[in-house]
Amino acid sequence: MKKQKTRVLIVDDDREIGSILYDFLSKSYDCVAVNSAADALAALASASFDLIMSDINMPQMSGLEMIPHIVSLAPESVVVMISGQRMIESAIEAMRAGAFDYITKPFELAQVDVVVRRALDHRQRLERFRSRAPHRDEMEQRLRHALDNHDFVVHYQPQVEIQSRKVTGAEALVRWADPERGLLLPNDFIPLAEETGLIVPIGISVLQTACAQARHWHDMGMTDFGVAVNVSPKQLQEDDFLHTLAQILYGTGLRPESLEIEVTETSLMQNPEAGIQTLTTLREMGVKIAIDDFGTGYSSLGYLKRLPIDSVKLDASFVKDATSDPDDAALVMAIITLAHNLRLRVIAEGIETEDQLAFLRLLRCDRGQGYFFGRPAMSDEMIFAYSNTHYEPEVGCANKPIVKNKSTAGNLAQAA
Template identity: 50%
Template sequence: MVGTYNPTLVVFSLLVAILASYTALDMAGRLATATGRGLYGWMIGGALAMGLGIWSMHFIAMLAFHLPIPVGYDLAITLYSLAASVGASAYALWLVSRQRLPWPRLLAGAVLMGGGIAAMHYLGMAAMRMQPGIDYDPFWFSASILVAIGASGAALWIALRLRREGRHIRLLRLAASLVMGLAIVGMHYTGMAAARFPAGSICGAAVDGGLQSHWLAVLVIVTTLGIIGITLIASLFDKRLHSRTGRLADSLARANQELVEAALHDPLTRLPNRMLLQDRIEQAIEKAKRHGASVAVMFCDLDGFKLVNDAYGHQFGDRLLVRMAERVRELLRPQDTLARLGGDEFVVVLGVESTDDAVVVAERITAAVAEPFVIDAAELQLSASLGIALYPDDATSERELMAHADAAMYHTKQSGRNGYTFFTPAMQASAARRLRLLQDLRRALARDELILHYQPKFPGSGQPVIGAEALLRWQHPELGLLGPDTFIPIAERSGLILPIGDWVLDRACAQLRAWHDAGHTSWSMAVNLSPLQFTSPSLVDTVRDALQRHALDPGHLTLEVTETTAMKNVEASLQLLNTLTAMGVKIAIDDFGTGYSSLLYLKRMPASELKIDRAFVRDLENNAEDAAIVSSIVALGRSLQLQVVAEGVETEAQRDFLDQLGCDLLQGYHLGKPMDPEAFLRQAT
């Protein structure tokens, strides 16, 4: 009995085989990136889709085969053939999910998988329950088994090569699917060529009410396309999710790297910052311990940088710092560290064999900084003050090395600048004193150790006192009464100047309220603002709260801002000063003549007073240049309709000269020293 084939269904069986092959290769790719429960989920889903695809191809091909008798299929045996296909597919996917697949295991896998596919095929044939049974040609039967094993080996090898994502992966998988699909179809039709149906045979499954061909066709087509389609769609979504997750992970990794970079490096110069510097010093110490070497820590501060910043602006100063950092970095070895702490403070860390090595580097740095910098056609000449501390001679920890190098740098500053100094134990006492003052200053507010003295302000014509300037003092429990020059620089460097400045403003307003209540309602109070306090975003609210708390007319409060502070960021300063004057507060430009004010900006400043710096008043009688400067400031004040205040008046001759120039207000020891509130009230009345 001879069968015939429907060409359309034969082509359809080939397409299903190709689709099943593509699904198998895609599943192999998913398994290569899946982990945990996801790995088992993809393996189960892939085994069902791949196994059902191969099984469907077999039965579609069987539907394409027509015998001149009714044909049916035993349901149980058909399901057994499906199980064999799924089992072979599961085993194949398990093999390709391994990290490595050596040739012996690949061959064994090909045999087992090919045997499973052959079992699926011949179980499917047995589901027809032909009577008498089907005869198989030994040659073609053996050939079908070999084709199944060969197709399985090829499928495993291709799946291993294409399981990783890469360029043109979809085209490669499609081409490989064509090869694998042809191999699977070839195995089926080779097996069919081995089948011999004796004349007069009947299909037992058709006689006994087995699964009819048309119902099998519907079941196979719907189930196969549904499962394979769902699997491919799920794979596509998973791939996109993995792709997006990968891109997100890359973005997060880059962002994290940028955050780490920003956290450990100075944003202006890209040099290591204080945090990274600490780690570098500790690493250098550990390395020096192992090799019995030394470490030099150099604290470097630029001399005169503040004047450059005030004269040319912060942007110009930033460019100068970048150029300076580049120049110094070229002098160092790759293993050395140059860090920026902030402002114009830099630190160099290097391994040295002896003190001479540190001397050579220090001299190179001072010489490099001393060379002129040309920026925007402006030629600038700076110098550097260095302090050097050595491990293990001067200190054994990062903190001590930094403190001692800082103390040595401070000593260089005091000794004339532009050079370097090695740390000596004698400097430790000075550094320890500053550290102790800092620690005591942190507790001074809580212990009520800060006090205010008040220096009277007099009209130039010799009239009675019209107000006072509040001046801060520290009644130290052991060191006695300390002037501001002793502790204000420490407060500014540590940031304590902000709470101290708020306290000064509050106490000065409280004292003025007390004097007003005592009948001196015309008196005013002047309070100095530190540079850090002037840039504080809470300054306006602090001033407003102090005035409201003590029920003061804002016109009786004068805030003094140094010329250099006001000129640091002119536009921001103008905005702040305009806000304060809108409240009614008066503004005085302190230390006028020592900075680099532009007359254009000065005209825009909402100031009511110019205070002549005491440096011009000191030699007023003997220095014609100082006299000319003071005369010019008084004339400038009059032209701008500002009151001019001269401070530091210590002699009768100075007072007379300033009176003749037309100076509006005078301050100084000749007229009245700073004193406590009770003494001030006695002298004023």
């Protein structure tokens, strides 16, 4: 049986923009374009759509006013709003009302592609959990049991200074060591954890483990080794988040400047002023801040200069094709230039080849991570990566780290 093509509904009273989006997206998806909210609601009443892209500022009924009707008619659809720069506050309000994300005009089609794929990936994850609805309570109990039994473990992916090729830190990544199903990746349990609120205690556990491990590395002489930890929107919005983090730093003895908190732009947009205040306090504590998946959100350029941050993480989707796609290359160059002009460091994610690394070195990107340097691994592997490994990619050489001894090579091989 042939798989049904993903369906996208485009709603924009500007026929030119609607046509541009239709021509671009119809190459990959089954698209329908309409010019008003009334026509959109009529389309939703007669057919199902996986994704709805709607302009905010439309006559008769705005995109924001249309959201409650979408929730009623198409609860399984994912909504992405299209906003002018002057309508950003309305776009944020739309996200609070149920929209998944938004983009601002003028937009680049490469960025549209990223947002659309991310929205559809989000829908697929929700669909998987809905299909498991009869087992949802069981899954929630498993999560709670895993917390009680300390079944969540932290792996670390090395972060490398691109110009010097030195391993200077690692990102902490949570895994679920389920006794029955083995090691589960975040996509297998984070959506349910967020839905149930269990992401908060899981996140605290990861912070505690990562900070304690970083202090242990420092005690071993790796005094300049930093650790980055992703913090979920729910964690960031907790009233006692700052107090909890301060307690963790005090209890582990980790210097605040050795910790980098990663937050997504989308999480900040849910409550921008409160988010900025929280980040400001973190900076005052000495903790470093990085914006994760930078370049995939359309408020980036408008809000970046307001954010009290140290770094931006260049999304892996741009790095992937930067050496073959001129549009992605231009975006990577623009983001690095913009960040450096604002005195921010850039961390490139998803580096897998020596060509990608060479391109990023040419653009003076600051740090990088990805399978080229190493897969996420247990904490002991970071000691070998830090002490015995440097990365020297040259044209024509094997895409592997250079190591000083055989025992180190064995440990790195296990990590990969």
